[in-house]
Amino acid sequence: MLLVQGTRLVLPLGDTGYIRVLKSQDDKFSVGDKVRFVVRDKASVLINIEITEFDENGTALIYLSKEITNKLMVESYYYDLRIIYGNGEIDTEIRKGILQVIDVAVSESEVIQ
Numbered sequence: 001m002l003l004v005q006g007t008r009l010v011l012p013l014g015d016t017g018y019i020r021v022l023k024s025q026d027d028k029f030s031v032g033d034k035v036r037f038v039v040r041d042k043a044s045v046l047i048n049i050e051i052t053e054f055d056e057n058g059t060a061l062i063y064l065s066k067e068i069t070n071k072l073m074v075e076s077y078y079y080d081l082r083i084i085y086g087n088g089e090i091d092t093e094i095r096k097g098i099l100q101v102i103d104v105a106v107s108e109s110e111v112i113q
Contacts, residue, residue: 002064007097009079012104014070021051021060021081021093028058032086035060039072039079039099046072047079074103 002017003010011017021035029035033054039047047068051060081094 007094009097009099011064011069011099011101013072013074013101014066014104016066016069017064019062019064019081021062021083023058023083029054029060029083030058030086034084035062036082036084037062037079038082039077041075041077046077069101072101074101076100 001012001015002019004019009017009019019037023029033052035051037047037049037051038045047064049062049064051062054060077099079094079097079099080092081097083091083093085091
């Protein structure tokens with residue numbers, strides 16, 4: 001389960017998580033807009049998710065699947081959350097936020113079915 005603490009995200013290794021991105025009640029995402037979520041370590045980009053479709057409320061939903069989170073290690077990463085508008089303008093809503101991947105007692109691969 002993803003825990004959101006301000007701009008700090010805490011995620012147990014291998015868990016799935018959803019990040020909902022809203023502009024405001026009066027200002028919703030529209031066709032041509034993009035929401036980009038990028039996670040990096042010191043050397044390279046590890047996650048690059050771009051959302052171009054929004055729900056009926058104008059919300060972007062970023063999905064962190066277990067396939068994505070299982071590729072990470074137990075440590076802290078930086079992430080940016082950007083909005084790229086259809087007209088080309090860019091707003092970096094969160095820059096250098098912290099994504100902390102924490103250890104679990106038993107990984108999913110160790111669970112006996």
